[in-house]
Amino acid sequence: MAVPGKKLPKHFSLSTMGFDEDSKVYCQPCDRDGPRLPAHGYCADCKEHLCETCFIVHKRHTLSRHHTLLDKNSMPQSISSVSVHPTQPDNFTKSCPKHTKEIIKFYCQNHKALLCSVCVTLEHTGASCKVNYIPDISGQVINSKELQDILKTMATITEQCRKKSEDLKKNTAKSNNSLTDALADITKFRKEINQRLDELERQAENASKTILQENNKNQKTVERTCDDVTKSLKTSSDTIKHLNTSKQADKLFMELKLAQQMVKDYEKRVHHLAAYDVKEYNFKENKVISTLLDKERSLGTFAEKSLKQPRSPLGVDIKSRQTSHQGEICVKTSKDKDRCHIEGIILFPPDLLIITDNGNSAVKMVDTCSQSVTDQLQLGTGPWDVTSVTSTKFAVTLPDKQKIQFISISSNKLRKKQNLKVDGVCYGISYCQGKLVVSFQNPAKLQILDINGTVLTTDKSENIFSQPLYVTTNTNSIYVSDWMMKTITRLNWQGEVTGSYGGTTRPRGITLSDDGTVLVCDKHRHVIEEIAGDCSTGKVVLKDLNGPRAACWCAETCKLYFSCITGQDKHDNFLQVFKLS
Template identity: 30%
Template sequence: MEVSGKSKPKKTFSLSRGSAEDFILFCIPCDRDGARVPAKGYCSTCKEHLCDTCYKHHKKQTPSCHHILLDRDSMPTTPSVPVVQDEFDSCDDHGDEKLKFYCKDHDIVACSVCVTQNHRLCNVVYIPKLSKHILDSEELNEIMAEMKALEDNFKSQIKRVKDEMKAISQNHDGIIKAIHQFRKEINTRLDEMEKHVVKEADNILIKQQANLNDLSTGVKEITSKLTEKRKRIDNLIQRKCLDKLFVEMKKKQQRNDDNKNVKFYDTVQKKVVSEIKLTESPFDVSALTDDRFVVTVPDGTSIHFMLLRNQHIVSERKVNINEDCYGIAYSQDKLVVSCVNPGKVLILDLQGKILQRLNADKSLFSFPEYVTVNTAGTSIYVSDYGYSLENGVKQLDWQGNLLDTYQQAEVGKYLRGICELNDGTFLVCLAQDSDDNLRRVSDSCKPCKITMNKKLGKWYPEAVAYCQKSRKLYVSYSEKGFYKPKHRIKIFKVDWC
């Protein structure tokens, strides 16, 4: 029954239904009649699995007596289907052209016009030559795993938000019940106090529910988009649209790479004049000299040293810290770095060697995101994101002793970026959508007044920087929520009083 020297069926792929039927092959002719009969052989000519009865009849019938048959030991172990012909996407710049080519040098997909105009000297490959092995590629597996992990993470965040909202509601009900019980035990002179406390409790509830509802809406929106995108890729995989799948993967990678760039923005020309892509998303930056600076990469547990050469960013070296580095400041030939897991502050030399670990007993910080050092170099100021009443600005000496604290006593308002002004005071961002979302504190962590040339508006600030020469303030922010990406920068002319 086995015939050697014959070519294998062309353009077939093994499929998996993801169920208990993964390892059971059925007779195709019987399956068409609605019966599920285990396969005992295979016809290479018809490209179909056959049960024992169909296998025997196949050899006897005149039309199929010369077909090439394989017995149970030689037959394919997976069902086979023909390849579905792909349709190429149209080019955004040249609508009549299809995205059939991939430039390895620039890591982008392109049409024939794009290749002719912009990639004549590049290493360009026809996409079908690359995509035929994409289903077994590690890159596809990593993307699918990453999207699934993100989807699961956001679903867990939605559950956490619901649980917190329920706990807040229960806590609110308990406060009101306790207030009513207390009122019964005292005389009517406490009525005004009761009304005030109830009002404050309601305000706290409203603010917290508004923040959590905002967060929940954002998480649901992101989760919905991820689910839709994952279903689209799943559909392309099932239909074997390999070219579309390849293009979709590269588009997603190009969008993700936007969040991994360090950009040099010229405030005079008002445009980005240079940028450099990292393997992970950067978080904070600090200048060492006029043309050298350092960048923290939390997910990469590393610090990157960079320099500006003719207005172009050049990577100098990378130092692995093995800590989730967030905020960074430079003073006295030392780097001060904040870490959040657990909360601590590291003192390093310029070679990346850890000289000190502040908060060794893990009791001083909750979530220290940003850090700065005063101009005199005598104190370290840490903006502790924290939760509830734990957040605040912590003033430390270089041995890690707590000197003073600016306590952020308003529930639901979280401290973010911090910077020093030319008069020795500090500005701190609050993640909230109100006009009071920048706070000014003295070098001893006492509240100060702040006057600006225009109202801030309802926005969510993240990081803040101050230029002493131009007396301008630069604040990164989002208009939709403190969890949204901070893609914009507000610029203010400021005066202090």
């Protein structure tokens, strides 16, 4: 090790390494930096002779204090037996992940970290770091409790993996079989529908045959009557003409009187024929059936029941997290006429955020790498919540318009697509497995819709919501934050309540972490709380915030993005970024 303050010589030769003509042993570090000083000792690890000053410094320095030092009497008396390019000991072979050219030799007790010499020098020199040279402490791990514990943990995890794999295999087979049964039920249901439709068709055919028979019968009756009347009138007419021609007055008189009576009778019979009304027919479809087939988009739904085993009470514990503030992103733009009012946030991996700015009636696209707004779409009305639908499309709620607006991302530009009219003042929204879950106010309710807006399910419990503002979902559950009820409510996909957490004061935006817990913005307590997936318990993970409003979790980076609303530009115009690990 060189003594501080010396400069590297311009010329370097083997003689400066101690190979002079008289073979006298000199300090090799000093030879590289300046004046030649006689060797006072030798470092077996560095394979270098040291002068008295370098020998003392070598014993004190963090990186070399564990080296084996030989005094003047024990050191090699010739430099020829010493390798100029020492190699690493065989037991040090693992490269440092940060400094790939360095070998790991040290361990920091405080940070539980394996270190190379560069790590120690740059990052672990503080008083809080207790750094050990690995050979000095490695002996204690042989047959130690730590070794037994880690082997036991490894065996436990291995067994858990085996069991998880077996359970998943069984459950997958059961799920696949259930789908086969469900498809058989669909076929059966379809046959029943066909049979019912065939029956209705036969009824229509029978009604048509009855009308047809009645028409033919009436036609024959009218034809027979008209034929009889015509023949009788012709016979009487011919007789009257003959009697008149032959001047047979007596007979003519009687025939005329008989004819007058006959005419009266026939007029009545002909008049009665007018009652036979023949109609023209066309088919008028059953509007109920027509509307049903036009409106419905499926024969039914797949009702879900989780095959996952219930977690034990220990399974709902929330792990402790280390938190660090990663900075903030300004989302105020030159197009904004007012202070930002961010009510919704979603992530489009890996580095795009979509935010709804209710105060400026806009949707904004934010690049987390450049930390800037890259596009802004004006909507003409204040958007509330937002959810991703595909990798290039998302949906926002427009409470004032009672609509859901779809928006696409194309070539880093936001473009309006279709919209859905809903039957209420819509706020929270979340998309999962082809379904939209939407919360409403006035009246308060929760609906599950298909992508075309058809209502599939409405929450089945009364008086559970007052002001449900935000919704988030996964394949098993729906979570709703209610500002007035002060609750986070968990429902299944049939709209039934399966859990509730009441430890918040004014819950706002919610987001799901990758391990199934729910992160909730509690505006009045100025905290973000993490709640177990079954809503059994909760724990504050961030405090002393400034009115947290909407939140979004990034599983890949373990970062939480959230907005604040306080009425001040310094808070409202920025997204906060925290790392939770």
